[in-house]
Amino acid sequence: MTNKVLSIDIDYIMGPTIETYMQQDRGMAQNATARWDEFFDDDLFKQNQFYIDQGNLIFCYDSFLKALTKNKKTPKVLFGYDHDSILYLIGEEKDIELINIDHHDDVMHGSFSQNADNREEAWNYLKKELYMLETHHWVNEGNWGAWLHLKDKLKSFTWIHNEESANLGRSDFNAELMGEKYSISRREEYKFEDYNFDYIFVCLSPQYIPPVHWHYFTMFLMAYESIT
Helix, strand or coil: CCEEEEEEEEEHHHHHCHHHHHHHCCCCCCCCCHHHHHHHHCCCCHHHHHCCCCHHHHHHHHHHHHHCCCCCCCCCEECCHHHHHHHHHHHCCCCCEEECCCCCCCCCCCCCCCCCHHHHHHHHHHHHHHHHHHHHCCCCCCHHHHHHHHHHHHEEEEEEEECCCCCHHHHHHHHHHHHHHEEEEEECCCCCCCCCCCEEEECCCCCCCCCHCCHHHHHHHHHHHHHH
C-alpha cells in the first residue's frame, strides 16, 4: 500500500535571500535564537533585508490547505521545528511517495563537503556522509531523505526546489543514489495529481529562516486548528 506524504519546509519561502546569509560562515551557535542574535549583532545585516518569495508562500499554503480540505481521507499531520522530525511521522512506513517542498534537497546534508575545493572532493565527502548515515545512523535535518532510501522505504522522492538553491549542484549525486525514485521540479512546473495525502508534515527550520518570518509557521498551525 502506497503512503503519500506532503512535506513542507517553511525555509522554501526564503528563496530570494537565503543563500546570502547561508554563505556567511561565522561559527554561529546551533541554538536558533542564539544563532540569529549573533548574526545580527555585528550590524552587517538587518532582518528586513531578507525578504520572502510571496509566490512560494502562496504555493506552500495553498498546497497545505488543499491537502487538508480536498482529501478523500483524513491525513495524519505533524508540525516540527527541524525537518528530520518527519521520521516520527513516517519512519515506520514503507512504499512512501514523498513530495518535499523545500529550499534544501534533504537527501544529503553536505556536512563534510562545505569546504570542498572541487567536485571530486565534494563527492568523496558526500560518500563519507553516506557511510556515517548507513553505518552509524547519523541522521540530521538534511539527510533524512537518504535515510529513508537506505532503509528501502521510498517509492519516490520529489523535490520541489528554488532555482537559487545551492543544493542543486549535487542533484546528480542524489539521482545516482536513488535512481528513478528521485526527481526535481520547480513549483511552476509541478502539477499535483490529487491532494489525497496520507501524511502531512510542516517544519519551521529556525536555523535557516530569520525570526522575523517565523510567524508564517504559526499561520499554518492556526489554519490546521481551524480546519480540523
